[in-house]
Amino acid sequence: MKNYTSDLPHLPIWGSFKPDGSAWKLKERLFLGLPFSEYLKTVTASWLNRVLAAILVVGFYFLAERYIFGLSRITHGSNDYPWGLFLGFGLFAMVPLSASGFLLGTTVVIFGRKDFHSIERLALLNGLLGYFFAVVYLEVDLGMPWRLAYPMFVSFGPAAVLFLVAWHVATYLSVQIAELLPALFIWLDRKSWVKYITRISLGLTIAGIILSTLHQGALGALFTYAPTKIHPLWLSIDFQWIHFFCSAIFAGLSMVIVSSTLINHFMPWRCGKQFTADLDRITLGLAKGSSYAMFTYLVIKLVAVAHDNEWELLLTGWGGYYLLEIAIGVVLPMVMFARSIRTGRVRTARTAAFITVFGIVWNRLNTAIVCFNYQMYQDIPHWKEIWVTLTIYAIYFITYRFIVYRLPIVFDWEDTQEKA
Amino acid sequence: MGINIQRRSLLKGGVAGTLLSLFQPAKTASAHKIKKYPNSYGVLVDLTRCVGCRSCEAACNLEQGLPEPHSPFSDESVFEADEHGRARRTDATAYTVVQRFNFPQQDHPLFKKVQCNHCLEPACLTSCFVNAYTKTPEGAVIYNPDVCVGCRTCMIACPFYIPTFNYSSGLHPRIRKCIFCYDTRLKFGKPPACVEACPQEALIFGKREKLIKIARRRIEKNGSRYQDHIYGEHEAGGTSWLYLSPVPFSEVGFNTELPDEPILDGVKGFLAIVPMVLTIWPALFAGFHLLATRKELKPPATNGTHEEETR
Numbered sequence: 001m002k003n004y005t006s007d008l009p010h011l012p013i014w015g016s017f018k019p020d021g022s023a024w025k026l027k028e029r030l031f032l033g034l035p036f037s038e039y040l041k042t043v044t045a046s047w048l049n050r051v052l053a054a055i056l057v058v059g060f061y062f063l064a065e066r067y068i069f070g071l072s073r074i075t076h077g078s079n080d081y082p083w084g085l086f087l088g089f090g091l092f093a094m095v096p097l098s099a100s101g102f103l104l105g106t107t108v109v110i111f112g113r114k115d116f117h118s119i120e121r122l123a124l125l126n127g128l129l130g131y132f133f134a135v136v137y138l139e140v141d142l143g144m145p146w147r148l149a150y151p152m153f154v155s156f157g158p159a160a161v162l163f164l165v166a167w168h169v170a171t172y173l174s175v176q177i178a179e180l181l182p183a184l185f186i187w188l189d190r191k192s193w194v195k196y197i198t199r200i201s202l203g204l205t206i207a208g209i210i211l212s213t214l215h216q217g218a219l220g221a222l223f224t225y226a227p228t229k230i231h232p233l234w235l236s237i238d239f240q241w242i243h244f245f246c247s248a249i250f251a252g253l254s255m256v257i258v259s260s261t262l263i264n265h266f267m268p269w270r271c272g273k274q275f276t277a278d279l280d281r282i283t284l285g286l287a288k289g290s291s292y293a294m295f296t297y298l299v300i301k302l303v304a305v306a307h308d309n310e311w312e313l314l315l316t317g318w319g320g321y322y323l324l325e326i327a328i329g330v331v332l333p334m335v336m337f338a339r340s341i342r343t344g345r346v347r348t349a350r351t352a353a354f355i356t357v358f359g360i361v362w363n364r365l366n367t368a369i370v371c372f373n374y375q376m377y378q379d380i381p382h383w384k385e386i387w388v389t390l391t392i393y394a395i396y397f398i399t400y401r402f403i404v405y406r407l408p409i410v411f412d413w414e415d416t417q418e419k420a
Numbered sequence: 421m422g423i424n425i426q427r428r429s430l431l432k433g434g435v436a437g438t439l440l441s442l443f444q445p446a447k448t449a450s451a452h453k454i455k456k457y458p459n460s461y462g463v464l465v466d467l468t469r470c471v472g473c474r475s476c477e478a479a480c481n482l483e484q485g486l487p488e489p490h491s492p493f494s495d496e497s498v499f500e501a502d503e504h505g506r507a508r509r510t511d512a513t514a515y516t517v518v519q520r521f522n523f524p525q526q527d528h529p530l531f532k533k534v535q536c537n538h539c540l541e542p543a544c545l546t547s548c549f550v551n552a553y554t555k556t557p558e559g560a561v562i563y564n565p566d567v568c569v570g571c572r573t574c575m576i577a578c579p580f581y582i583p584t585f586n587y588s589s590g591l592h593p594r595i596r597k598c599i600f601c602y603d604t605r606l607k608f609g610k611p612p613a614c615v616e617a618c619p620q621e622a623l624i625f626g627k628r629e630k631l632i633k634i635a636r637r638r639i640e641k642n643g644s645r646y647q648d649h650i651y652g653e654h655e656a657g658g659t660s661w662l663y664l665s666p667v668p669f670s671e672v673g674f675n676t677e678l679p680d681e682p683i684l685d686g687v688k689g690f691l692a693i694v695p696m697v698l699t700i701w702p703a704l705f706a707g708f709h710l711l712a713t714r715k716e717l718k719p720p721a722t723n724g725t726h727e728e729e730t731r
Contacts, residue, residue, distance in 0.1 A: 070590040077587030079511055082572035110705050112713035143570015143585060143593040147550075155550040155567035161687060162573050163549035164694065202709060210701045214694060221690035225547045225577035228677055237686045241693070377504035 008033075012269055012405075015414025016189050029187065032405060052394045059391025062384050066140065074384040081372065081379040083141075085389045088368035090137020092219055093361040094130050095169075096244070099216060099252030101127020101176050102208040103289075109205040116285060118278040121183055121409045122263070123256045125400070128176040130255075131169060133396040140388060161221045168215035175207050183407045191415060213245060220244025223367060231371035233313055233322040236304035246300060249293035251360040253286045254333070257353035259400075263410055270404060272411025280346045287349035290356065291337035294330050301326065318374065325366060329359020456540060460559030461606060462628035462660040463615055464635055465533055467672060468645055469622035472499070472518055472531035479617035480516045480535075483601055487513050507673055510534060512586035515598040516614055521672045530665075532672050533614070533623070536561060536582045536598035537652055538660035543683035544574035544583055544597075552595075558607065559628065559660040560600035568595060579656050579678050600660070628660055635664055657682030 011033045017023055024033065031039040043049055065073040075084050104123035107113045139145040151157070151166045179201070182194040197204075220240040223230055227237060236243065264271055264279055271279075305311065313319050336352035339345070369379065404410060478493040480486070491498065498508060499520035507519040516535035523529065542561045545553035552568040555561050563583075570593055575583045583597045601612035611625035624631065632653060639646045651669050652659035655678045663674070670676045679685075 066590070068590045070586070070588045070593060072587035075587070077585075079509065079575065079584045080581060082575035082585065106705070110709045110712065112709070141571075143572070144568065145570075147567075147569045150567055150569050151549045155552070157549040157551040159684070159691070160547050160549040160573070161690065162547065162571060166549055202706070206702050206705050206709075209705055210697055213697050213701065217690060217693070221687060222573070222576075224686045224690065225543060225573065225683055226579075227679065227683065227686050228579055228675055229576070238689055241690045377506070 014272075014411065015416070017414075017416075023189070026188075029406065052398060055387070055391055055394045059388055059394070062388050063140070063391070066388070071141075071143070074388055075382050076379060076385075078379055080376060081369065083368055083372075084379075085365075085369070085381045085385050086137045086141035088365050089361065089389055090141070090392065091134050092364040092368050094134040094137065095219060096216060096248035096251040096360055096364070097255040097357060098127045098130025098134070099212060099248040100124075100130075100256045101179065101252075102205070102212040103249060103252045104256065105179065105205040105208050107289075109201055110209075115278075116282055118272075118275045118410075119256060119260060119282050119286075121180070122260055122404075123252075124176060124179050125183075125403060125407075125409050126256055126259050127252070128173070128180055129396060129400050129403075131173050131176060133392060133399075135169065135173070136392055136395070137389075140392065161218050161225070165215050165218045165222070168211045168218065172208065172211040172215065175204050175211065179204055179208070183409060186413045186415070187407045189415065212248075216248040217241030217245040226372070229373055230367065231318050231322075231374040232308060232310055233305070233318060234367045234371040236308055238307065239300055239304040242300055243297070243304065246293060246297045247360060247363065250290040250297065250356060253290040253293070254353040254356035254360075257283055257286050257290075257350060258357055260410075261350045261353070263404060267404070270410060272408075274412060275410045283346050283349050284341055284344070287337040287352065288341050290353070291334050291341070294334040294337070294356075298326070298330060298334070318371070321366075325359070325362055328355070329362050330356075333359065455555075455557075457555070457557045457559065458629065460557060460628055460660060461600075461609075461625065462538070462559055462631050462662060463612070464624045464626075464631040465661065465663045466622050466624075466638070467530055467532055467663065467665045467667075469620045470518070470531040470533060471620055471622075472496075472520055472529070473619065474518050475617040475619060476533055476614035476623065477514065477516055477518060479613040480598070481514070483604060483613035484515060484599075486515070489513070510582060510584055510597070512584045512588075512596045515596065519673060523667070523671075530667065530672055532663075532665075534580075534582075534673075535614070535661070536600070537580055538598075538600055539656055539682070540658040540660065541656075541682035541684060543577035543579060543656065546682070546684040546687075547573045547577035549573070556602060556606075558600075558602070558609075560602040560606050562599045562602050563595055563597060565594040570594075577683055579675060579683060628662070631662055635662060638664060654680040656680075657685075 013024055013029060013033045032042075034042065062074050071077055078084075100123040104116060104120045107116050108120045135148075139148065142148065147154075151163055152170065157163050178197060182197050185191065185193045185197075218241065220243055223235055224237050224240055227235065260279060260283065264276065268276070305314070314323065333352035333356040336348050336355070340347075340349035340352065369381075373379075474493045481489065481493075499518075502508060507521070508517050510517055516533060519532045519534060521530045521532065538555075538559055538561045540555075542553060542555060545555060545561060549571070550567045550569055552564045553561055553574065554564070570585070572583075572585055572595075574595060575581075575585065583595050585595055586593050600606045601610075605612055615623040615625045624634070626634075632650060635650045635653075639648055639650075645666055647665050647668060649665075649669065651663040651665065651674055652661055657680070663669070665672055665674075668676075
């Protein structure tokens with residue numbers, strides 16, 4: 001795409017109308033204003049797309065195997081480790097990294113911080129896609145994926161934490177779709193529909209906070225069902241839901257920094273003037289929020305160790321691993337965030353955000369897999385399981401990019417003729 | 421179970437519950453009533469009597485129509501540690517297995533039969549979001565494959581590592597675990613197949629309360645032969661299957677760190693905050709919103725911000 005934007009000044013599509021005054025057709029909008037053959041060329045020319053295609057082809061074969069012959073074809077099918085990467089990464093890590101939607105929604109809509117407006121839509125999109133693909137991962141992992149809606153319509157276990165997660169993720173998905181509909185409406189030249197969403201945006205945002213608080217916490221609370229299986233340092237019965245909720249805050253914020261950094265770096269042609277101009281300032285703002293949340297998180301982690309009286313466990317091998325996770329995943333990026341705010345060096349904040357995202361994934365994998373059955377053997381996921389996890393992530397990446405290329409996520413849509 | 425009822429009604433007050441009650445209020449209302457059944461059945465397993473003949477395994481296999489095992493039930497090589505260096509466990513083709521524990525200072529090994537312990541407040545049941553498990557008044561914890569989604573949370577939650585999943589089926593996977601021979605025997609007050617097959621009377625079937633008395637009497641009579649503990653009387657809220665052991669329970673593969681409270685008790689802390697968040701958050705954040713955007717009210721808004729429109 002980069003090559004084209006330099007040759008064809010009317011591209012990419014910034015608004016409803018071409019320079020000559022005629023409207024972009026839907027087909028043209030879908031193919032980024034290029035003839036289909038040209039569009040196809042840009043798609044196949046990229047080495048990244050070729051890598052993605054290779055991952056997908058093999059991945060889809062494994063997925064077919066999984067659906068026809070059962071999970072044991074691509075996983076170890078362990079009765080000791082019922083949850084593997086699909087949930088450990090796909091659900092428990094994707095969901096906190098997608099907390100961005102409700103966080104920026106709260107910042108902009110509830111607290112009236114309009115200075116974060118230019119990144120709000122990206123945060124919402126990041127949230128929506130993260131949740132959607134968490135459900136996709138779930139659909140790979142569930143034994144009977146066709147019964148996904150059973151807890152909603154067929155049989156109810158309302159005392160179960162997972163019941164709450166199911167209901168909240170489903171409700172929150174629809175809330176996030178509603179929050180993002182304006183971008184789609186504008187892209188489809190249906191601006192008049194946007195006001196219906198705007199009217200309920202406060203309600204949607206508050207619903208988002210409630211649902212997020214509860215299901216981010218609930219993902220942590222799910223592990224309180226296994227008090228004897230997870231290493232006590234990673235499981236604090238009383239604080240688990242707060243740990244998960246609090247870490248979701250800096251996870252979501254950091255993920256927006258990561259995502260906006262990548263978009264700004266790899267598709268500058270797509271970024272609107274406002275977005276580019278605001279990005280450094282916003283990144284530092286997000287870094288600030290992130291470092292506060294991290295500090296809070298560290299305090300609660302410490303409180304949990306004190307409350308459960310696990311000091312001597314810190315001196316064991318597991319304790320060393322625990323401290324390493326906290327040092328690399330939380331303390332290091334927190335200090336970097338703080339430094340970046342003081343020195344104004346945005347690069348530091350961006351690096352810190354990447355480390356934070358890694359730290360969150362690490363923490364969730366530790367809780368769900370590494371420190372699960374800590375008194376038993378370690379289960380290293382089957383390579384096909386890793387491949388399929390990568391496959392779903394590749395689809396997530398492609399969808400994400402597809403939408404950012406087209407919908408007014410990081411730019412403002414021009415719907416008047418003269419400015420286009 | 422006042423706490424349960426309270427929690428349920430609070431949850432029902434929530435978003436989910438309100439919507440649910442529109443669909444099937446009657447079903448929701450009866451969900452998760454974990455009653456205590458004082459008159460329920462149980463089995464007492466006496467490790468001092470078990471000789472590891474695996475008759476119980478064979479009987480279970482036959483009764484439950486499970487696939488034929490790889491090696492005959494007389495094969496003793498199954499007692500060897502598995503690839504992970506662990507004693508054998510239940511799987512989708514065996515609801516009960518006998519484990520062997522060797523003690524260098526003793527001339528004979530100890531054997532322990534493993535199966536579902538049929539908890540009084542089962543973690544599998546309380547963690548299941550489609551209510552696929554039922555604790556019957558007779559004492560069995562049974563499973564309904566017709567509503568199971570295959571999330572395997574029950575396997576995470578079970579402190580005894582009992583439920584198993586047949587991962588090798590693409591279209592008809594399900595959880596498999598011992599059901600106390602509920603359909604064919606327990607329902608009619610008959611002992612399960614494994615108990616009936618035991619030649620050593622290592623397993624005795626009866627009312628749980630009576631079994632506890634029998635166990636106590638054995639401990640009293642032969643104090644030197646038994647540990648002064650009935651495993652399952654209190655563990656994880658109590659189980660229908662009870663164990664007597666001549667050696668410390670931790671030496672024969674029992675988890676002795678289990679809390680005496682049901683697993684659900686640890687989850688209640690979180691469940692209690694749900695109604696709080698549902699009721700307080702809307703008012704709290706609407707209030708924040710009003711406070712945070714108050715300044716904008718003073719100069720008349722010029723370009724109709726959406727905060728204005730929401731009012």
